[in-house]
Amino acid sequence: xxxxxxxxxxxxxxxxxxxxxxxxxATWTVALVGNPNAGKTSVFNALTGQEQHVGxxxxxxxxxxxxxxxxxxxxxxxxxxxxxxxxxxxxxxERLARDALLTMPFDAVLNVVDxxxxxxxxxxxxxxxxxxxxxxxxxxxxxxxxxxxIRLDVxxxxxxxxxxxxxxxxxxxxxxxxxxxxxxxxxxxGPQPGRAPRYPARIEQAAAEVQALLHDALPDLPPARxxxxxxxxxxxQTDLLAVLLPPEQAAxxxxxxxxxxxxxxxxxxxxxxxxxxxxxxxxxxGVLRATVTARGPARFALSQAVDRVVTHRWLGLPxxxxxxxxxxxxxxxxxxxxxxxxxxxxxxxIRHALLWLLHQVHAPYGVRALLVDGVLAGVGSMMTFLxxxxxxxxxxxxxxxxxxxxxxxxxxxxxxxxxxxxxKAFLPLLLGLGCNVPAVYATRTLxxxxxxxxxxxxxxxxxxxxxxxxxxxxxxxxxxxxxxxxVWGLYLLGLVVALASAWVLQRVLLPAEAPTxxxxxxxxxxxxxxxxxxxxxxxxxxxxxxxxxxxxxxISMLLWLLMNLPWGVRDPADSxxxxxxQALAPALEPLGFGRWEAAGALVTGMxxxxxxxxxxxxxxxxERQTDAAALGPPTAADWQADLHHLGPGxxxxxxxxxxxxxxxxxxxFVGATAASDGRLAAALRQNFSPxxxxxxxxxxxxxxxxxxxxxxxxxxFGLRWAALGLVYQIGVAWGLAWVTYHIAQGVxx
Amino acid sequence: MTxxxxxxxxxxxxxxGDLPPGRWAEIVRVQGPPQWRRRLYALxxxxxxxxxxxxxxxxxxxxxxxxxxxxxxxxxxTARQIWVRPLAATPSSPAEGGP
Numbered sequence: 001x002x003x004x005x006x007x008x009x010x011x012x013x014x015x016x017x018x019x020x021x022x023x024x025x026a027t028w029t030v031a032l033v034g035n036p037n038a039g040k041t042s043v044f045n046a047l048t049g050q051e052q053h054v055g056x057x058x059x060x061x062x063x064x065x066x067x068x069x070x071x072x073x074x075x076x077x078x079x080x081x082x083x084x085x086x087x088x089x090x091x092x093x094e095r096l097a098r099d100a101l102l103t104m105p106f107d108a109v110l111n112v113v114d115x116x117x118x119x120x121x122x123x124x125x126x127x128x129x130x131x132x133x134x135x136x137x138x139x140x141x142x143x144x145x146x147x148x149x150i151r152l153d154v155x156x157x158x159x160x161x162x163x164x165x166x167x168x169x170x171x172x173x174x175x176x177x178x179x180x181x182x183x184x185x186x187x188x189x190g191p192q193p194g195r196a197p198r199y200p201a202r203i204e205q206a207a208a209e210v211q212a213l214l215h216d217a218l219p220d221l222p223p224a225r226x227x228x229x230x231x232x233x234x235x236x237q238t239d240l241l242a243v244l245l246p247p248e249q250a251a252x253x254x255x256x257x258x259x260x261x262x263x264x265x266x267x268x269x270x271x272x273x274x275x276x277x278x279x280x281x282x283x284x285x286g287v288l289r290a291t292v293t294a295r296g297p298a299r300f301a302l303s304q305a306v307d308r309v310v311t312h313r314w315l316g317l318p319x320x321x322x323x324x325x326x327x328x329x330x331x332x333x334x335x336x337x338x339x340x341x342x343x344x345x346x347x348x349x350i351r352h353a354l355l356w357l358l359h360q361v362h363a364p365y366g367v368r369a370l371l372v373d374g375v376l377a378g379v380g381s382m383m384t385f386l387x388x389x390x391x392x393x394x395x396x397x398x399x400x401x402x403x404x405x406x407x408x409x410x411x412x413x414x415x416x417x418x419x420x421x422x423x424k425a426f427l428p429l430l431l432g433l434g435c436n437v438p439a440v441y442a443t444r445t446l447x448x449x450x451x452x453x454x455x456x457x458x459x460x461x462x463x464x465x466x467x468x469x470x471x472x473x474x475x476x477x478x479x480x481x482x483x484x485x486x487v488w489g490l491y492l493l494g495l496v497v498a499l500a501s502a503w504v505l506q507r508v509l510l511p512a513e514a515p516t517x518x519x520x521x522x523x524x525x526x527x528x529x530x531x532x533x534x535x536x537x538x539x540x541x542x543x544x545x546x547x548x549x550x551x552x553x554x555i556s557m558l559l560w561l562l563m564n565l566p567w568g569v570r571d572p573a574d575s576x577x578x579x580x581x582q583a584l585a586p587a588l589e590p591l592g593f594g595r596w597e598a599a600g601a602l603v604t605g606m607x608x609x610x611x612x613x614x615x616x617x618x619x620x621x622x623e624r625q626t627d628a629a630a631l632g633p634p635t636a637a638d639w640q641a642d643l644h645h646l647g648p649g650x651x652x653x654x655x656x657x658x659x660x661x662x663x664x665x666x667x668x669f670v671g672a673t674a675a676s677d678g679r680l681a682a683a684l685r686q687n688f689s690p691x692x693x694x695x696x697x698x699x700x701x702x703x704x705x706x707x708x709x710x711x712x713x714x715x716x717f718g719l720r721w722a723a724l725g726l727v728y729q730i731g732v733a734w735g736l737a738w739v740t741y742h743i744a745q746g747v748x749x
Numbered sequence: 750m751t752x753x754x755x756x757x758x759x760x761x762x763x764x765x766g767d768l769p770p771g772r773w774a775e776i777v778r779v780q781g782p783p784q785w786r787r788r789l790y791a792l793x794x795x796x797x798x799x800x801x802x803x804x805x806x807x808x809x810x811x812x813x814x815x816x817x818x819x820x821x822x823x824x825x826x827t828a829r830q831i832w833v834r835p836l837a838a839t840p841s842s843p844a845e846g847g848p
Contacts (some may be wrong), residue, residue, distance in 0.1 A: 085792055088791040117818055120819045235787060273783065273787045274779070277791060281793065281795055281798065311813070320807075411806055411807055413822075414809060517824070517827040517830075518827060519821055519822070519823060521819060521820065521822075
């Protein structure tokens with residue numbers, strides 16, 4: 001249970017807006033900062049346990065987490081800021097971390113550092129101390145540092161930084177007791193700022209002069225904070241003052257300060273940004289010389305040995321593709337038996353239980369139909385994504401936590417960068433071949449928001465396995481043996497459009513960003529922690545159910561209503577759905593399939609692409625999915641079948657999944673291939689010309705993937721981007737279907 | 750800041766991106782637009798820091814470096830903006846590598 005809504009700005013001691021909860025309202029608010037691989041998440045989990053939730057900063061797209069640490073006699077709200085190497089504000093994440101530290105009324109900063117990489121991690125500590133914020137240093141990964149032979153004089157480190165420094169092993173449940181005790185003690189005593197690092201004379205002098213310029217505009221800030229701001233201005237952070245002052249005042253003062261900084265640059269014949277960074281590293285080296293008493297040899301040995309193999313010139317790529325194939329296999333094939341079982345669960349036991357209940361309360365037909373065919377079917381289709389997603393999250397968390405994910409990017413970056421994509425974009429695109437929904441979530445492994453967005457927006461063009469039945473039905477109806485080439489051509493076209501779209505988005509559509517050098521940290525490998533992974537998987541799956549799931553259920557209910565209104569409609573052409581389809585049909589005329597049946601199939605195809613086929617079956621062959629009898633109370637035979645599903649059915653599912661895992665069965669997406677229905681093929685041949693059929697499958701490949709993918713995009717990037725993506729996809733689909741139709745006609749199809 | 754990469758002392762300067770794997774070097778200067786340089790500075794590619802070239806990705810790019818005790822991969826184009834002075838082969842970690 002958390003004390004504030006996810007979109008409410010964190011504020012200290014805001015007991016007035018907190019709903020009554022089992023723990024006392026937050027006594028203090030602390031910010032959690034640290035490098036991306038410092039183990040910040042482990043510390044966050046260790047402190048807050050279950051009491052956490054994900055939110056977005058107001059007006060920002062960068063997600064943050066916050067949680068409540070219920071200490072003895074107090075409660076601390078912990079706000080987890082994005083992992084950053086510095087507060088240089090060169091990426092949205094860094095800017096957010098910096099702005100939050102400058103503007104939010106945090107009571108203290110919890111700085112997590114990796115004890116085995118202090119040479120890098122203390123740089124951020126220097127920046128935090130510069131800002132004059134009460135700071136508490138969590139010396140994490142203490143066990144790793146010990147094992148690597150590093151001996152530290154912690155008391156001396158505390159003295160030099162002027163803040164508490166607590167050795168911690170956050171991944172181990174026993175490793176945080178001391179942290180909790182010391183942190184609670186420190187907070188109760190009233191946290192104090194530490195000792196801001198002192199730098200070489202000319203930097204101090206320049207900082208003092210800039211500080212004097214800032215003083216009049218920001219009289220309320222303590223001198224230590226003003227000095228910290230001055231150092232940031234010397235570094236060239238020209239957007240800094242806009243965070244603290246009204247726009248005009250900020251612009252005027254920034255110009256004034258910049259003139260000073262330019263003067264220093266001329267005077268020193270050196271970039272002040274370099275001198276400040278150099279001074280910080282100098283300070284870090286000084287601290288290390290005074291506190292590190294011993295260090296072991298050959299610290300990189302194990303990781304180096306692994307890297308020699310996995311990024312080897314000849315072995316690297318084949319090994320990498322094996323790992324990727326395994327992920328794909330896991331998410332698509334091994335998940336498949338569970339997906340079928342979940343489908344059965346909702347069509348069998350749950351549906352019957354609901355029908356029985358509705359029968360008991362004498363619910364009228366309309367209510368039964370709405371709840372069973374509308375709501376329950378929607379929930380069921382959402383739940384079928386869970387097996388694949390859970391397996392994906394599990395494996396992704398494992399890959400990320402072990403350090404291999406960074407190597408994926410390292411190996412693939414050269415190929416991906418041709419299209420303006422990051423090396424880490426490879427995995428999501430590959431997963432898209434299985435299902436676009438987990439692929440969109442897999443973009444979370446990318447650090448920059450821009451890279452995440454571009455990758456997620458082009459994933460829908462990658463042909464997922466649900467589109468294959470449509471290609472096959474049309475292919476076999478029109479092209480016979482050439483179907484295999486049609487299918488390959490479609491997969492290739494999807495990939496080409498995805499990569500080309502990424503290029504267009506990066507170079508043309510998105511505003512140009514200041515060039516940032518590609519820097520990828522390759523953390524040493526370590527064996528992932530099961531608890532950490534389990535918690536992450538649970539949280540991500542739950543987020544999917546609550547956020548994307550509600551959208552999926554909503555849209556499928558809406559579609560159901562459209563198909564059944566006005567109430568009692570018999571012919572689908574007369575329903576609202578039919579009328580909408582008729583209204584849409586003229587727009588498809590130039591593509592060769594401007595009929596309401598085709599438009600209707602495409603509309604229902606938004607639920608899931610394979611539905612395109614079943615809708616065409618319903619429309620052309622008059623098959624109805626449900627009739628009144630199907631909504632009656634369940635029979636004894638039904639219950640028996642349900643019992644079988646829950647018992648032996650589940651066992652069979654586990655066995656099937658195990659067989660898939662071991663590769664004993666044919667891949668699921670081949671098995672799922674719908675057999676060509678002779679009657680439907682004949683109906684299609686009557687209603688489509690071969691050129692129109694080809695244009696239709698191209699359209700199916702490229703238009704809206706499915707509402708679940710849209711929901712995932714909405715969940716990750718907000719309504720605006722999901723809507724823009726939708727428009728873009730339909731535009732591209734229309735354009736390329738038009739081109740296909742005319743080329744196909746030109747060659748005489 | 751002068752643009753001439755050659756300093757009076759030997760050995761001659763070279764670009765980090767051109768240095769083969771297995772070599773140590775000391776950073777002399779970082780080129781490029783201000784924002785670009787600030788990013789590299791913040792990550793420890795500051796003049797005076799020592800860099801070890803670990804190895805190259807299978808497709809020839811990016812390249813893995815060790816600096817301030819961390820492994821960071823840079824694209825070759827980025828690494829070519831960094832001027833370094835190659836150091837004589839050092840058995841393991843040089844004195845200023847940090848713990």
